[in-house]
Amino acid sequence: MRHLLAIRDLAQAELQALVARGLALREGATPAKAQGAIATVFYEDSTRTRLSFQQAGALLGLHHLSISTEGSSIQKGESVEDTLRTVAALGARVAAVRSPWGLSLQALTDLPIQLVNAGDGWAQHPTQAIADLIAVKREFGEMQGRTLLIVGDILHSRVARSNAEGFRALGARVLLAGPPTLLPPGLAQGLGAEEVQLEEGLRQADVCMVLRLQRERQERGYLPSIAEYRRLWGLTAARAALLHEGAVILHPGPQNRDVEIDDELVAAPQSRIAEQITSGVYGRAAVLEAMLDAH
Ligand code: CP
Numbered sequence: 001m002r003h004l005l006a007i008r009d010l011a012q013a014e015l016q017a018l019v020a021r022g023l024a025l026r027e028g029a030t031p032a033k034a035q036g037a038i039a040t041v042f043y044e045d046s047t048r049t050r051l052s053f054q055q056a057g058a059l060l061g062l063h064h065l066s067i068s069t070e071g072s073s074i075q076k077g078e079s080v081e082d083t084l085r086t087v088a089a090l091g092a093r094v095a096a097v098r099s100p101w102g103l104s105l106q107a108l109t110d111l112p113i114q115l116v117n118a119g120d121g122w123a124q125h126p127t128q129a130i131a132d133l134i135a136v137k138r139e140f141g142e143m144q145g146r147t148l149l150i151v152g153d154i155l156h157s158r159v160a161r162s163n164a165e166g167f168r169a170l171g172a173r174v175l176l177a178g179p180p181t182l183l184p185p186g187l188a189q190g191l192g193a194e195e196v197q198l199e200e201g202l203r204q205a206d207v208c209m210v211l212r213l214q215r216e217r218q219e220r221g222y223l224p225s226i227a228e229y230r231r232l233w234g235l236t237a238a239r240a241a242l243l244h245e246g247a248v249i250l251h252p253g254p255q256n257r258d259v260e261i262d263d264e265l266v267a268a269p270q271s272r273i274a275e276q277i278t279s280g281v282y283g284r285a286a287v288l289e290a291m292l293d294a295h
Contacts, residue, residue: 001290002109002291003105003114003116004291005109005115005116005126006117006124006126006165007124007126007129007166007169008165015130015133015169016170018130018283018287018290019133019134019170019286020137021286022131022282022283022286023134023282025059025285026282031059031060031285031289031294032060032289032294032295033060034060034062034093034289034292035061036062036063036092036093036292037057037062037064037087037090037091037093038053038056038062038064038092038094038096039064039065039066039067039087039092039095039096040053040054040065040067040098040118041067041083041084041096041097041098042066042067042068042069042097043068043080043097043098043099043103044069044099044100045068046098046119047254048252048277048280049096049098049118049119049125049127049128050096050098052277052280052281053116053118053127053284054066055281055284056281056282056283056285059285060285060289060292060294065090065091065092067083073086080097080103081108084115085112085113087113088111092113093113094288094291094292095113095114095115095116096127097118097120098118099119100121101120102121102122103120103121105117114292116284116291119158120158121158122158124158124162125161125162126166127284128158128159128162129165129166129167130166130287131276131277131279131280131284132163132166132209132250132252132276132279133166134279134282135250135272135275135276136148136167136248136272138275138279139272140206142171143167143170143171143172144170144171144172145171146167146171146173146207147173147174147175147204147207148164148167148173148207149175149176149177149196149202149207150164150174150175150177150211151177151178151208151209151211151233151260152178152182152213152233152260153178153211153212153214153217153222154182154183154187154188155181155182155184155187156214156217157211159209159211160176160191160209163209164176164191164193165191165192168191173194174191174192174194175195175196176188176191176193176194176195176196177195177196177197177201177233178211179222179229179233181221181222182217182222182223183195198232198233198239199242202239202240202242202243203242203243203244205243205244206246206247206248207247207248207250208235208247208250209250209251210250210260211251211252212251212252212254212256213226213229213256215256229260233260234259235261237262237264237265240262248270249265249271250272250276251266251276253276253277255273
């Protein structure tokens with residue numbers, strides 16, 4: 001695997017192997033070792049993804065070079081291509097790149113550095129999906145026969161796209177629920193998922209994944225108000241009671257507590273939100289092992 005740009009680029013067996021390896025590392029397997037450095041090149045803010053790539057790199061023995069928009073020559077107008085060439089010349093073999101724009105990483109794959117998509121625009125966040133698949137595999141074993149419900153702003157969510165692709169590829173059923181402006185006609189079908197009423201989806205779900213509400217959506221006319229969103233689409237404690245015993249709650253973070261998810265649910269017994277973050281380290285380590293042919 002030279003680059004990882006999207007979940008759909010992985011064959012089912014490759015995805016299965018990355019999830020299995022990530023889970024093995026999560027449960028104590030010894031990481032393989034690699035030489036050189038990983039660069040995190042982030043044009044958008046991040047806590048979990050950036051730090052977990054750093055942690056994953058450290059597990060493999062990689063040095064970490066960190067670039068973000070603030071405090072780098074990006075402020076002087078340096079292009080993405082030149083930034084990636086620069087970190088390659090500094091010793092980075094692989095770059096985890098995050099951008100808010102739907103950056104075409106595909107157009108950069110001839111540069112002398114391997115690329116991992118660390119979240120681009122609305123498009124893809126493949127290592128988030130691998131983290132989530134590891135957390136769910138740890139809980140339930142296989143995805144086959146399981147039902148994932150994703151709730152909220154599907155339209156603008158790279159997490160929803162990557163997870164819908166990943167869970168479906170491994171045999172899960174994917175349900176989507178959200179306001180019509182944020183789940184427009186045809187989107188569910190395009191992702192191979194089914195659109196459902198929220199309450200019905202909650203009754204069927206083994207995994208309920210709540211998406212972060214991007215507050216600027218209200219200003220852009222997608223939502224009447226934050227309070228209305230919470231009333232109609234928030235995972236409240238009352239709605240969470242519709243989940244069957246044994247179902248788990250995920251949220252890719254960061255959470256708007258008491259908006260899309262009740263404060264008390266974030267660390268409730270059925271929450272696996274912290275586990276998603278931890279699984280993210282090991283999933284990214286599995287990706288780096290595969291990309292760098294670590295041994
Ligand atoms: N889930 C996720 O991508 O979180 P960060 O923005 O903190 O990296």
